[in-house]
Amino acid sequence: MSRSPARTAATALAATALLIPLLAACGDDEEKKDSGAQDSAKLTVLAAASLTDVFGTVKSAYEDAHPGTTLTFSFAGSQELAAQVRQGAPADAIVTADTRTMDGLKADTGTPSVIARNRLVIATREGNPDKVDGLKDLADPKLKVVLAAPEVPVGRYSRQVLDAQKIDVEPVSEEPNVRAVLSKVELGEADAGIVYKTDAETATDKVDAITVPDDQNAIAQYPAAVIKGGKNVAAAQTFVEWLSTPAAQKILQDAGFQKP
Structure with a gap:
């Protein structure tokens, strides 16, 4: 049985009408795929040890504001994080405690942006019994003094301020990150150590923080950057940019970090 020309034309028009949205949807999917955009993403962020506490709050705030995105942080000394990036560790972004370490990763990261600053204090045993x-x-x-190792940002800053004042310190140990320095003092294994102000503030019931005057201090800068070749480049860029927003800055500054 043959179809009438009018019926055939109507059928063709209907089929075309159905096909156009499907083609458009496919185009949208391809555009999202090409740009790296995703409805959900699991991001792994390598972060300096001194960000351990504040990034717990950052995680909650970011995931609430970006449903479907999950953040996983890996904390260590900045020099260890840099080594992981160079070795191809599966991660999406990195935040270091100094620009020097980040500058050494130019071939592996996008353009970094400083998201916070920090300063040094002397951590002593509770009550500062050694005055x-x-x-x-x-x-x-x-005095049993502990410092971070010279290749660690806080260790480098510590020696910088000590050398500027022509003060010779023989540490009883050199630690791989600032949290290890703080732990030694907390446990009574050291009488004093140089740490970041924000780290000392996480242990006010166990250590005292002795202020280092501005003219003797050093300011640490925290740059953040996307890691090239990650699985979630677009989502990682969104996170890095968010760290400079008022919401993120409030979290960082409430924790004692200074403005970028």
């Missing part, structure tokens, strides 16, 4: 008053007291040979 540490400033950097000069750390030269006392009777």
